[in-house]
Amino acid sequence: MIPGLPAGAAPAAADDAGHSLWQACAEQLAQELPEQQFNTWIKPLVAHVAPDFSKVTLYVANRFKLDWIRAQYSGRISQLLEHIYGHTVALELTIAAREAPPRMAAPLPPVQVDVPAPAEPVAIGETAESAAGGFRSRLNPALTFDTLVEGTANRMARAAAMHVAGTPGHLYNPLFIYGGVGLGKTHLVHAVGNKLLADKPDSKVLYIHAEQFVSDVVKAYQRKTFDEFKERYHSLDLLLIDDVQFFANKDRTQEEFFNAFEALLAKKSHIVMTSDTYPKGLADIHERLVSRFDSGLTVAIEPPELEMRVAILINKARSEAAEMPEEVAFFVAKNVRSNVRELEGALRKILAYSRFNQKEVSIQLAREALRDLLSIQNRQIGVENIQKTVADYYKIKVADMYSKKRPASIARPRQIAMYLAKELTQKSLPEIGELFGGRDHTTVLHAVRKIAAERQQITELNQQLHVLEQTLKG
Structure with a gap:
């Protein structure tokens, strides 16, 4: 009530x-x-x-x-x-009539990270429109480089995206951005489009989700309007397309996207794509498309580090005309680690709980507002659970996690488990070391730093860690 x-x-x-x-x-x-x-x-x-x-x-x-x-x-x-x-x-x-009644409560203000545009055209006030003959870009004007919090997790992807926005059609074409859900991929592609339109208002820019591209292909096939379809997609200066993994098993769609891809590159237009996995990890996508995806620059966006999560929470709270004390932001950031979307969801719960109960935002209030989320995390993710999950994944014995054995087939999974224990639990380095057979905290620190660094460089390891994290989080 x-x-x-x-x-x-x-x-x-x-x-x-x-x-x-x-x-x-x-x-x-x-x-x-x-x-x-x-x-x-x-x-x-x-x-x-x-x-x-x-x-x-x-x-x-x-x-x-x-x-x-x-x-x-x-x-x-x-x-x-x-x-x-x-x-x-x-x-x-x-x-709604053409003039809707006063908007009593917009559900949420513009979300600043990873917000796909609607699958249908929306009101002009909610999307950008380029000057190229009134061409609808479907961009969200709130998603810019200025509103994207930068950190280690997205620095390389952001730098590449800014380069594309400044000099489209040259280096990094196509730009392929991949990462888990809710990490800011969509924000980044919208930022590219908004920056290009700000610099060159006559540019023909289109943001679209892969599902909408599939729908457009189906409609063109049903209505026999492929000429119009090709005119729309082949004439762009910049195509921004989200979640290309949705093209899986859709042969006609893949054929048309390949044609559009080739046409755009031939006229030195730029293509920016996002996916939940790197190009060679895409399933049921034609090899010639995968090779095109991989022909430019492929960059990953990682889950945000602690300081970045804190900055996101504070900035997002301010955008909603609320203040979040730094100590509360740190408390939430330490307990919500996986992605920006979950951070924003936690913030919404806290602010709603604060409004309903007419209480100031505090750590205690945040604990109460997030009690279900914290309970699930505490119940599901413990060091023992991490050890068992990693051991099963790499087909070793759980006992090997705290044994003194040192062959690479065992040491490597052990280091990965230590890294995940540090990332996904509240345990200190000495506590983690104790649970891994009484190892010194410096051993744990070495493992954490080693895996964190390699995750940035080795695509296969990064994918394995994504799988393990999603498994542990249920």
Whole structure:
């Protein structure tokens, strides 16, 4: 139930609570849904909450979106509204008029990291438009190099992206950026497009998710409009395409993307792509495409280090007109390690908890707001669990983790397990050393530094570590 709303509340109080009701619902959906789904279907919704909270009306852009949201999301939205308010809330979906009612509560302000553009065109106010004949770029203007927090994890990728934005069509073509979910790949590609348009407004720039490219190929095939399709894609100055792993097993799509790829490179246009894995790790993608992906520059984005996570939290809180004390940011950053998206989700929970309970943000409040997340982490990730997972992965015995054996087939997995123990738990170096057969903390420190350095240089090791981290985090 919404705290702080007494019976017979004044209209202003009811408005504030109505704002909080939809805000809380949207924030929970942001945690549950993949980023692209949330930004495509939920984020653009305009909500109006009745003064007595008996009904929430959601204004949708068109009939297609209305039908899809009703079929896919309305049941869960109703459940969340009832859970948050404490009583049944009627849900109504309606198509927005050209001039929608005042937006009572935008679910979230523009997210600064890794936010795919919606799969359909959205309001002009939410995307950039180049001057090249009113060409829609589908860029999010909030995602720039200035709003991207830089750190060791993304420094090389950021430098390459800035070079492309400054001199497109030359070096690093194509630029292939890979890494796990929520690390800032999409932010980076939007930043490239926004920088190019700022410098050269007449450029034809297009940001698109791979799923939308697939959809465009299907439509062109059904409608026999491949000439228009080719004119659209082959005439670009810069193509930014997210998650190319979605092309797997789609032969016609791969054929058309190959053609577009060749056409763009021939006219010295630039292509920037993202994926969850490096080019040769892509499954069910034609070899000739993989070789094209790998022909320019391939760079990884890693999970952010502690200081970078702290900076992201503080900057993001400020962008939402809130202050996060540094000690709270460090507490959250030490407990949420995997990616920026999870950091932002944790921040949303803390700020919502603070608003609902009318309390200042503190470590204790953060602990309460994140108790479910912290409980899951503490239960799932321990040094013993890491040792067993790594031993299983590399097909050695768990006992080898704390034995004195030193052949490479055992020493290497042991070092990887030490590295993961330092990254994923709160244990100190001496504590980790004790759990690895009473080893000195300097041995653990050497292993951590060695694996961290090699992760930056050895693609295969980086992929193995991603797999192990995802396995441990469930």
